[in-house]
Amino acid sequence: MKLDLMILLPIFGSARLSFRPSWLDFLETKATSLGMFVVSRLTRIKRPLLLFFALSYVAALPLVTSAQDTPDYFRQNCLSCHTIGGGRLTGPDLKDITERQPDREWLIKFIMNPTAVLASSDPYAKKIFEESRRVPMPMAPQMTRERAEKLLELIETESKLDESQFRGLQISTEPFTEEDRERGSEIFLGVRPLEAGGASCISCHSIHGLAPLGGGQLGPDLTNICERLEGRATLSAWLMAPATETMLPIFKKHPLSSNEIHSLVAYFESTAGQQAASTAGNRVAFLLSGLIGAVAIIFLFDVIWKRRFHAVRRPLVESLPKRGKA
Amino acid sequence: MDVRSQVSMVFHLDKCIGCHTCSVACKNVWTDRKGTGYMWWNNVETKPGTGYPTQWENQDKYQGGWEKNDDGELKIKSTGKAEVVPNIFHNPHMPSMDDYYEPWTYDYQHLFNAPEGADQPTALPISKITGEVIDVKSGPNWDDDLGGSQIYAENDPNLEGLTEQQRMQLSSVERLVLFYLPRICNHCLNPCCVASCPSGALYKRGEDGIVLIDQKRCRAWRSCVAACPYKKTYFNWFWGKSEKCILCFPRLETGQAPACFHSCVGRIRYLGVLLYDAERIEEIAKLPDDELVEGMRSIILDPFDPKVIAEAERNDIPEGVIDAAQRSPVYQFVMKWKIALPPHIEYRTLPMLFYVPPMSPVLASREEDTIHHATDNLFHEIDNARVPMKYLANLLGAGHEGVVRYALAKQMAVRWHRRAETVGDVDREMVDRMLFEADCSVEEAEAIYKLTSLCTFDDRFVIPPMYREQAIEMIKDPHEYRRDAGFGFVGGPRRGL
Numbered sequence: 001m002k003l004d005l006m007i008l009l010p011i012f013g014s015a016r017l018s019f020r021p022s023w024l025d026f027l028e029t030k031a032t033s034l035g036m037f038v039v040s041r042l043t044r045i046k047r048p049l050l051l052f053f054a055l056s057y058v059a060a061l062p063l064v065t066s067a068q069d070t071p072d073y074f075r076q077n078c079l080s081c082h083t084i085g086g087g088r089l090t091g092p093d094l095k096d097i098t099e100r101q102p103d104r105e106w107l108i109k110f111i112m113n114p115t116a117v118l119a120s121s122d123p124y125a126k127k128i129f130e131e132s133r134r135v136p137m138p139m140a141p142q143m144t145r146e147r148a149e150k151l152l153e154l155i156e157t158e159s160k161l162d163e164s165q166f167r168g169l170q171i172s173t174e175p176f177t178e179e180d181r182e183r184g185s186e187i188f189l190g191v192r193p194l195e196a197g198g199a200s201c202i203s204c205h206s207i208h209g210l211a212p213l214g215g216g217q218l219g220p221d222l223t224n225i226c227e228r229l230e231g232r233a234t235l236s237a238w239l240m241a242p243a244t245e246t247m248l249p250i251f252k253k254h255p256l257s258s259n260e261i262h263s264l265v266a267y268f269e270s271t272a273g274q275q276a277a278s279t280a281g282n283r284v285a286f287l288l289s290g291l292i293g294a295v296a297i298i299f300l301f302d303v304i305w306k307r308r309f310h311a312v313r314r315p316l317v318e319s320l321p322k323r324g325k326a
Numbered sequence: 327m328d329v330r331s332q333v334s335m336v337f338h339l340d341k342c343i344g345c346h347t348c349s350v351a352c353k354n355v356w357t358d359r360k361g362t363g364y365m366w367w368n369n370v371e372t373k374p375g376t377g378y379p380t381q382w383e384n385q386d387k388y389q390g391g392w393e394k395n396d397d398g399e400l401k402i403k404s405t406g407k408a409e410v411v412p413n414i415f416h417n418p419h420m421p422s423m424d425d426y427y428e429p430w431t432y433d434y435q436h437l438f439n440a441p442e443g444a445d446q447p448t449a450l451p452i453s454k455i456t457g458e459v460i461d462v463k464s465g466p467n468w469d470d471d472l473g474g475s476q477i478y479a480e481n482d483p484n485l486e487g488l489t490e491q492q493r494m495q496l497s498s499v500e501r502l503v504l505f506y507l508p509r510i511c512n513h514c515l516n517p518c519c520v521a522s523c524p525s526g527a528l529y530k531r532g533e534d535g536i537v538l539i540d541q542k543r544c545r546a547w548r549s550c551v552a553a554c555p556y557k558k559t560y561f562n563w564f565w566g567k568s569e570k571c572i573l574c575f576p577r578l579e580t581g582q583a584p585a586c587f588h589s590c591v592g593r594i595r596y597l598g599v600l601l602y603d604a605e606r607i608e609e610i611a612k613l614p615d616d617e618l619v620e621g622m623r624s625i626i627l628d629p630f631d632p633k634v635i636a637e638a639e640r641n642d643i644p645e646g647v648i649d650a651a652q653r654s655p656v657y658q659f660v661m662k663w664k665i666a667l668p669p670h671i672e673y674r675t676l677p678m679l680f681y682v683p684p685m686s687p688v689l690a691s692r693e694e695d696t697i698h699h700a701t702d703n704l705f706h707e708i709d710n711a712r713v714p715m716k717y718l719a720n721l722l723g724a725g726h727e728g729v730v731r732y733a734l735a736k737q738m739a740v741r742w743h744r745r746a747e748t749v750g751d752v753d754r755e756m757v758d759r760m761l762f763e764a765d766c767s768v769e770e771a772e773a774i775y776k777l778t779s780l781c782t783f784d785d786r787f788v789i790p791p792m793y794r795e796q797a798i799e800m801i802k803d804p805h806e807y808r809r810d811a812g813f814g815f816v817g818g819p820r821r822g823l
Contacts, residue, residue: 307418312387312425313380313464316477 070150071165076252077140078151079166080241084158086167089237091132094166095159098152111148115139176266184267187260188222198254201264204246206282208274213286218246221276226268235265328604329627329638331647332515332535333573333790334678335587336596336659336666337508338778340685340737344471344506346370348586348595352510355574355585361564363429363454366466367571368586370508374482374496374717375469377507379425382557383483383670389419390555391518391673392611400611400674402522404552410524419552427464429454455563472504479504484720492714503712505684507721508594510586511558511571512669512677513537515602515625516611519570522553527568533647533797534599534790535678536573544568555673566821579794583787593781598654598788599647600678601627601638611674615724618671626661629654650790655777656680663766663774665733667722683718683733685741686711704752705741708734732765736774739764743771 081091101107101124110117110125114137117125129136158164186192188207190200201207201222206215208223215221229235239261242251256264352368371377385391389404404419432449440447453460469478475497485493495501513530517537520528527543528550530536539550539559544567550559551568559570574584582588587595603625610621627634629651638648651657659666659682666680689706708731709715718734719727739760746757761771777785798804 304412305416305418308416310387310418311422312384313376314424316376316380316481317463320477 070147070154073147074151074154074166076241080237081137082166083237084155084164084166085161086164087233089234090135091137092128094155095164097159098156104152107152108145108148110137111140111151112143112145113139176269180263180266181270184263184265184270187263188267194254194260195257196254198251198256206276208271208276213282213289217286219244222268223271223274223276226265226272232265232269235268236261239264327627327634327637329601329634329641329643330535330604331533331638331643331651331790332513332600332602332678333578333597334513334535334600334656334660334680335510336656336680336682338594338596338659338666338682339505339507340682341592341594341778342370342506342508342684343592344370344372345591346467347589347591348508349466351585351589352571356572357569359562359564361562362560362569364423364426364466365560365562365569367558367560367569368508368510369466370506372467372470372472372479372504373507373721374479374485374504375472376478376481376483377469377509378466379421379557380464380478381425381481381483382421382555385555385673388421388552388555388557390553390557391675392516393674394612398612400516400608402518402553405522405549417548417552420548421551421557423455424463427466427468428460428462430460430462433459472502484717486720487725488714488716492716496712496714496717501689501712503686505686505713507669507681508586509556509558509669510679511537511573512556512675512679513571513573515604515607515676515678516674518553518555518673518675519550519559522549523547524549531575534575534578534792536575536578537570538572538575539568539570541565541567541569555670555675556677564821578789579792581789581791583783583789587787593786596655596659596777596781596786598656599629599651599790600654600656600660601629601634601643601648601651603627607676611676615672616726618674618724619667619726619729622668622671622676623661623664626657628661629657644791644793644796646791646793650788653788655781655786655788658773658777663736663770664729665736665774667729667733669722670724672724681722682737683722683730684713685734685737686713704745705738708738735764736766739766740771740774740778743768744775 078094081089082094083089085093085095087093097107098104106117106122106124114125118129118136158166183192187194188201188205190202194200202210202215204216204219205222206217207221226232226235229238239256240258241255242248348368349366349370353366356362356367357365366378369378377383381387382390385403391403392400393403395401404417405413430451430453433452434449437447437449450459451462452458468474472479479497480493485496488496496503513536515535517528517530520530520537524547525543525545527540527545529538529540531538546561546566546568548561548568550570551557551561554570559568561568574582574586577584577588583595583597587597606625610618610625613621629635629648635648639645656666660680666682668677668680671677685708686706689710689712711734715727715730715734718730719725723730739757742752742757742760746752746754758768761768766774795804
C-alpha cells in the first residue's frame, strides 16, 4: 500500500502545480491517515503518544521535489518538536547538534531509524530519551539516507546563522495582557475568524466555561492544554504546525498567524487549572437532547404526514348503519 | 400547427353488457405476474357506483389531475416542487390497499387434502400478498350490478348536483338503473402522470401517443399513481415499479387490435387514429370547464383538409397513418357526429378515449298489477330518462348537460329513424323533424346505425401501420446496433436502481 502511494503521489503532485482539484485534497487526507496507520504498525508506539508525536512524521507528504524540498521537509516533519536555536521543545534544540554529537554516522542512523537506535540501548540515545521525558522520536516518513544527510547539512547551515528560519515562534515570557486573552477567547469561539480561513477551535474542541454542547466533541477538551504540553513554547510550536490526523489537512493550507498563536496561548494559559467543560453532565445533556429531538421529530413527521392513514372505502362502509340495530 | 397522430378510442356505452371479458383478456395477457394481482389495466365498473379504486373520481380525496392556480397556470394537484421534499417518504394522496383490495386466491389444495370430516371441505381465501387466510372485504367489482348500493352506488361522486328526489329515484325499485363503464388508460394528450414523474420514466410515444412507463427508469416514486385522476397507473409492489395499460402496443405494431378490444363481446370498442394540433394543448387544457369539450374537439384536425395533410407530412407522419386517420371510426364518432365524449375532461388531462353516452332503459312504473310506460312514446324522452342527464353530464360533460343532450338526442333520432325504416309504425314526418332537431341528416343516421350495429372487425379497428422499423431508426441505426449488441440476453426490470 505504502509503495503504491509513493508511486502515485508524485504523479498527483505534478498535477498540483497547475491546478488542484478537490479530490486531490481528499486523496491527500486519505494518504495521511494511511501513513499514520503504517507508522503505528512499524513503530508500535502507544497510541496516545503517537497522537502527539508521530505528528511530525506525517505532517506532510513531500509532493513536490525541488530545491526547497529539504527546508520544507524539516518544517513539516521536525518543527513541531525541534527548533534550531530556539530552545528545547519536546525534542532537543538542534543547533550545533553535529558538535554535540560528532559521530555523523550515528546521527544519520538515528534520524533514519530512531526506534532501532533506542532499542539498541545506546547510551547517548538513552540520555536524550530521558531528557525528552521518555517520549521516543517517531520514524519520519519517506526517510532515505540521502534525505537524512541533506537534513544534517541543513541543520549545520542553519546553526551557523544568527537567526535560523527554524528558530521557532518566540513567545515572550512576559505575562499576557487581558487584551491578549480576550482576543484568544474570541478566536477560540469563532467570533473572530481566523486570518487564513481555517476552522475556529470551537468547531471541534470545547473549553472551560462553555455550556453543555457548547463546543465540539471531535477533538479533546483544551482547558488544560497548556499544562499538558508543558508551557508556552511547546504549545506555540504545536499551534504553528498542528499535526494530528484531523488538524493537519485543515491547518496545512490555512495556518494560524503568529498573532493568533500568541492570543490563543494567552487564552489557554488563563484557562489552565480550571475544570474542563466536557464532563459527564455534558454527555447526559447530549444524550437527552438527542432523545428529545428524536421524539420531537417523530411528532413533527406525524403532523406532516397526518393524512397517511386516510382511507376512502372503509369510512363509506363504516358510515352505513348496521342492519337490525334499530 | 404541430400535427401529431394518436391512436385513440371510442367505447360505445349503449352496447356494453358488462361481461368483463375485456378485463379477463387483459389480465391473462398482461397482469398475471406476481405483484400485479390487484392491477386491472382494464376494468368494467357499474354506474352509479364508486368504481375501482373506490371513489377514484373523488379528487378531493385522491388529488388527481390538473388544476388551474391563481395565476391561471396549470398545476398538478397531487404534487409540486415544494411538496416533493416533505412527502419524500410518503405520498399522502395514494390510494391504500383497502381502496383497491387485497388480492387473493383460494386454498384449493385443502379440497383434496382435508381430513375426513362431517362437512364438505372449503377452499379458504388466501392473501396473495401475505399468504395468510384473509376475510375478503372488497374486490375490484365489489359493487358490480349495484352490489352494496347503500355504500357504493349512493357514494358515486357523479351524483353531485342531483336533487334529492333524483337520487331517491335512482335507487327506487321502479326506476332502478345501472349501466357499465369499461375503463382503460385514456392515453391523454396532457397526461398528468407523465408530468408528475420525478424520474422522467413516463413518456408519450411520439408516433402513436401511447403513454408508457420505462421500467428501467422507474424509481418507485409513485407520483404517477397519485397524479393520474383516472387511477390507471398501478404500483407493482413486488418489482417496485409502476405499470399501466400499454394499449397492447406489441399487438398494435403487428396489426392486431388490443386484447380488450379484440375480445369485446358487445363490440363496443372502436380504435382509430386522430390527428391533433399539439401546439394548442396547453391553451385548451386551461379553458373554463364548460368550454373544455368543444376545445378538445377543436384541436382534433380534419384528416381530409389539405393544409392538415401538408403539415402532417412536414412532421414526418407517414402516408399510411394519414390514410388510417381518414378511415378512423373514432373521427366519425367524436368529430363528425359528435356523439362520443371525453370522460371527466374537467381533470384537464385531455383523455383520448371517448364514450358514447348510454341510452337508459325505457321508463316504466307499476300501479297495482299494471305496468305503465311513463310516456306515450315508444322510446322515452331523453330528459325524462332513468339516468338523469345531470349524472351523465358529470361523467362525460364536465358537469354541463349541453354536449350530453346533443349526443343522446342524436342517438334517439337514429333509433326513431330505424324504427320508421324497419317497422314503419311511426310517422315519417315526425322522424324527419326529430332528425332535424338532432342536427342529423338521414345519411348520417344511416352511417351511425351502420357503425353502431352492423360494424365488422375492420370497421371498428382501423389500426394504422406503425412503421416500427423506421421509428426505431430515429433512435438508433439498426446496422450499428447489431454490430454493438453482440450476443446476450435483454435483461428484465429489476427492483431498485
